[in-house]
Amino acid sequence: MTDRDKRLMDAMEQSIIDASEEDLRADVAESGEDFAQVASSVRDRLARVRKEAQQRALRAAREGYERSQRAERSFTLPPTPAGRRELFERTIARHPELNVQFRDFAALNDDDIASALQDLFELGKIDE
Amino acid sequence: MVSRKVPAEKTATREELDRAVPALTDVDLVRLERFAKQRIARIGGAADVRDHMDLLGEAYRLTYEGHRSWNKDVSLLVHLFRTIRSVSSHWAETFATEREQGRDLISTNRDARTDPPPVGQEPVAEREVVNHELVARVKELFADDALAANIIGGLEDGLDGPGIRKLLEIDERKYNAKLRAIRRRLAAEGLKEARKGRQT
Numbered sequence: 528m529t530d531r532d533k534r535l536m537d538a539m540e541q542s543i544i545d546a547s548e549e550d551l552r553a554d555v556a557e558s559g560e561d562f563a564q565v566a567s568s569v570r571d572r573l574a575r576v577r578k579e580a581q582q583r584a585l586r587a588a589r590e591g592y593e594r595s596q597r598a599e600r601s602f603t604l605p606p607t608p609a610g611r612r613e614l615f616e617r618t619i620a621r622h623p624e625l626n627v628q629f630r631d632f633a634a635l636n637d638d639d640i641a642s643a644l645q646d647l648f649e650l651g652k653i654d655e
Numbered sequence: 656m657v658s659r660k661v662p663a664e665k666t667a668t669r670e671e672l673d674r675a676v677p678a679l680t681d682v683d684l685v686r687l688e689r690f691a692k693q694r695i696a697r698i699g700g701a702a703d704v705r706d707h708m709d710l711l712g713e714a715y716r717l718t719y720e721g722h723r724s725w726n727k728d729v730s731l732l733v734h735l736f737r738t739i740r741s742v743s744s745h746w747a748e749t750f751a752t753e754r755e756q757g758r759d760l761i762s763t764n765r766d767a768r769t770d771p772p773p774v775g776q777e778p779v780a781e782r783e784v785v786n787h788e789l790v791a792r793v794k795e796l797f798a799d800d801a802l803a804a805n806i807i808g809g810l811e812d813g814l815d816g817p818g819i820r821k822l823l824e825i826d827e828r829k830y831n832a833k834l835r836a837i838r839r840r841l842a843a844e845g846l847k848e849a850r851k852g853r854q855t
Binding site (some may be wrong): 528529531532534535536538539540542546548550551552553555557558561562563565566568569570572573575576577579584643 | 673676684685686693712736740815831832837
């Protein structure tokens with residue numbers, strides 16, 4: 528981009544900011560578009576963005592709530608290392624999508640497994 | 656809304672935003688649409704198949720979700736102009752960085768990109784990817800139109816509207832009509848490039 532290009536593009540942008548209503552209407556008409564239709568499409572886009580943002584926020588809040596509910600529920604680890612490993616392996620087998628994350632689980636020690644079980648419980652992956 | 660730069664008392668709340676948007680007039684909305692089109696024209700292929708409506712939507716999303724605070728000292732319209740400008744610059748900056756780093760030009764994870772920095776915190780030496788070829792092509796399209804060529808030349812030289820009109824001895828109506836034609840051509844060519852994506 529040269530300075531000349533930049534000056535030209537800056538002037539084009541500024542001309543829109545400074546344009547009179549008459550000039551804007553002429554611009555739209557000369558493009559073969561309908562002024563009210565262009566405005567309406569922008570209004571619709573803004574409404575859609577707002578709705579999507581609200582849905583995202585709602586989803587996040589719901590997920591947060593469900594997670595906190597799960598965390599509040601008591602989860603009792605199996606009392607023995609063998610029991611914990613057995614529950615862990617059963618859970619991984621039931622949720623193949625976790626295989627990637629825990630593919631090296633043979634190398635995990637009991638503390639790792641206990642911690643992973645707690646995480647899996649909070650994620651709702653452990654069916655009691 | 657969370658703000659890193661705008662003092663809390665000057666930052667519009669979501670409720671204020673919800674009241675301000677319906678108050679935008681048709682003229683405001685068309686002005687925003689035209690402005691976003693020019694910004695897409697400016698960055699061309701760096702828009703990566705996103706168009707002016709995506710740009711406008713992104714500017715509003717960032718505001719609505721509080722990533723970009725609207726300082727009530729300015730109108731919502733001005734805030735959106737600034738945010739549109741900043742978001743498109745960020746897209747161009749991302750494009751330039753990825754190209755420099757030799758990353759795969761076809762991004763498969765565009766949603767993972769970071770939000771642009773707040774208004775006023777953009778890199779000082781912004782590397783805008785204004786497409787020189789696009790400007791050259793548009794100039795060529797007007798090569799046989801002496802008035803258009805002179806107006807383009809005047810703007811490139813840094814002259815303003817009144818200065819150009821005086822120099823060319825034309826009235827405002829004639830000047831504005833030609834300016835609109837140039838602007839439309841730039842926007843149309845830019846959108847074409849944006850839709851092609853990063854291959855341009």
